[in-house]
Amino acid sequence: MNDSTLVNNMPNRSATSSGTLHNRANGTRPQDSTRLTKGQIERGGKTLTGICVGIVLITLASLIVMVTAKGLSTFISDGISPIAFLTGQVWDPHTLDASGLPTVGALPMIVGSFAVTLLSCAIVIPFAVGSAIYAVEVNPRFGRRFFRPALELLVGIPSVVFGLVGLTILVPLIRNISGGTGYGILAGSLVLAVMVLPTVTSLVIDALESVPAPYRQSSAALGGTRWQTIWHIVLRSATPGILTAVVLGMARAFGEALAVQMVIGNAPAMPTSLTQPASTLTSILTMNMGNEAMNTVYNDVLWSLALILLVMSLIFILIVHFIGRKSEVKHD
Amino acid sequence: MSENALLETHDVRVRYHDTHDALRNINLTFCPGEVTALIGPSGCGKSTFLRCLNLMNREIPHCHIDGEIDYHGQNINTKKQNLYDVRRNIGMVFQSPNPFRKSIYDNIAFAPRQHGIKDRARLDEIVEQSLRRAALWDEVKDVLNKSAYALSGGQRQRLCIARTLAMNPEVVLMDEPCSALDPISTHAIEETIGAIKAEGICVIIVTHNIEQAARISDKTAFFLLGDCIEWNTTEVIFNNPHDQRTKDYLTGRFG
Known part of the structure; x- marks a missing residue:
């Protein structure tokens, strides 16, 4: 009506x-x-x-x-056991195993995805927090006028560009230093780190800026030096915000397909070193999705990989909400 | 000036951006064990003056403090002065109760830790002593590890006072410490002020509450538009002010 x-x-x-x-x-x-x-x-x-x-x-x-x-x-x-899928170390869907089912162990990709995500975050955190401290506490004018806009510019760069730069510079560099092909988790993590750095830094800047000015004042009035204030007061109060920034960065790194696929080597084998070709959930998906017919077992297995990605991103978002709620409950 | 002056200002003047005078020629003397109230209408410069005394105005860009601020007879308003030493001895409590996002214990232990006290037993002692001095110990002794934000507004403010007392300051500056509190909490804070005054601490308090100034202070300074109009014992200011403007303000004719 x-x-x-x-x-x-x-x-x-x-x-x-x-x-x-x-x-x-x-x-x-x-x-x-x-x-x-x-x-x-x-x-x-x-x-x-x-x-x-x-x-x-x-x-x-x-x-x-x-x-x-x-x-x-x-x-x-299709009758594939979920446990065999999640823990199997061999990915070879075109070969049938003893029971006549394709060999689809997804553990190499799961490990690969977590490895690039965690390693890239480990690289990002110090730089993000360090530069955010500089932009908020040390030189806020520079932070507002130059650093922030520059970061926003970087956030907008398409991931394929990061992948291309990684392919042209990082892969040969790693090849020269450590031998091998240069493709692998290290190259993937570095590319992802550069890619998520602007996002995480912006969010950490937000977190530091949201620390109430009276905290800084009180610390100064109690005879705290600037670094004592930053270390004990500003960073401590901003911890939930910083964690949120890191988790969002991880979510982005975990879900990134293109840039990683270009530099990781896409060998679906259990990674044993950082400089050996490996693969992630996303890279295997983008590599194979177009090649397999709908409703084949292989195609279904690719959907299962997508399901893992979906569940993981859900978990990341839940963590963010949990951090947010916990810091609210604790303080007010 | 007074024999046992602890803190003395000579021609203190504050400018913002080189042009705007926030304060002109303030000459006041503060003694140990004495409460001085700074009163006046909003924007008269009393808070600005308070923030000069522990050099907090140095944190504000484009703010210039001229004149002499003598602490124990030595001018602290110099470029070479160590700000952190000044603020250890001249503590400050702000208008809004703003404990850190830490436990009650860590809030109190913050300043002593920054100043190098690491020994746990010593810290425990300082925390208990400071909370007792702020009359908060009995209320929080069982929840020292709880977040300071679990406390009520009045308790938070007493926590802030305890946090300041943990440095063992000789002077405590208070910037409208009760304006966000209910009458019962206000009464508790006033009792605390009386207690620390009895210990020989010099308290300087900015207040909008004229009755409060009359209740707790020994001396009162009346500020108006960046000038200190009158400074005398509270008794004289309230009963027999020399300046007509002081009289007008106290009788509610403006401000």
Whole structure:
């Protein structure tokens, strides 16, 4: 009922507002009955925004349902054991094992994904926190005028560019230093680190800036030096925000496909060193998704990898919420 | 000036951006075991003056302090002066209770730790002593490891006072310490002020509450538009002010 009134009235309203002259020329005046009453506008607005929310929710829900259904069919209809899938160390879907099922051990990719994520974060944290301290506490003018805009610029660079730079500079460099091909977890982690650094740094800057000024004042009034204030007060108060920044960075690193795929070597074997070709969940997905026919076991297994990615990103987001709630509960 | 002056200002003047005078020629003397109230309408410069005394104004860009601030007869308003030494001896309590996001214990132990006390037993002793002096010990002795934000507003402010007392300062500056508190908490803070005064600490308090100034202070200074109009014993200021403007302010004719 509401929907139909809205749809019927919308064209009329635009006709009355934009077509006043036209109506005059015809000798007719805009009729009150063609105008929307306040109540109708109110209801119309509710319906419109409600529809938007509905579309967003339906899209999200169907995405999750689809990935979950497809991902689980590996285990339900294809009969692959989830434990064998999660702990198997051999990835060779075109070879059948003793029971006649494809050999799909995803552990190498899971380990690869976690390895690049954790290593890149370990590289990022000191630089992000250090530069954020400089931009907020040491030289706020520089931070606001130059550093922040520069970071925002870096955030917008497409990941393929980072991958390309890694491929051209990092891979040969690692090859020259450590031997081997140069492809591997180290190259992937470095590329990811450079890629998520601007994002994490911006978020850490936000976290430091949100530490209330009175904390700094009180510390100064208690005879604390600047570094004592930064170390014991500012960083401690900003810890939840900094953790959130790091987890969001991890989520991005975990889900990044293109840049990693270009430099990691894409060998689906258990990684034994940082400079040996390896693979991640995302790189195997992007490498193979286009090549396998729908509804084959191989294709289903790729969906299972996607399901792992989805679950992991869900976990990352939950961690962020948990940190946020915990710091709220603790302080106020 | 007074024989046993602890803190004395000579022609203190504060400018922002070189042009705007926030304070002009303030000459006041503060003695140990004495409470001085700084009163006046908003924007009269009393808080600015308070922040000169522990050089907190140095933290504000474009703020210049001229004149002499003598602490134990030595001018501390010099470029060479170690700010951290000054603030150890001249503590400050702010308007809004702002404990750190730490436990009650760590809030108190913050300053002693910064100044090099690492011994746990010694810290325990300082924490207990400071909380007792701020009349908070009995309320928090069982929850020392809880977040300071678990406390009520009045308790937080007493925690801030205890945190300042943990440095064993000779002077405690208070910038409207009760303006965010209810009457009962205010009363508790006033008792604390009386107690630390009895210990011989020099308390300088900015307050908008004229009754409070009358209740707790020995001397009162009245500020107006960046000038110190009148400074005398509280009794004289309240009963027999020499300046008409002081009289007008106290009788509520402006401000």
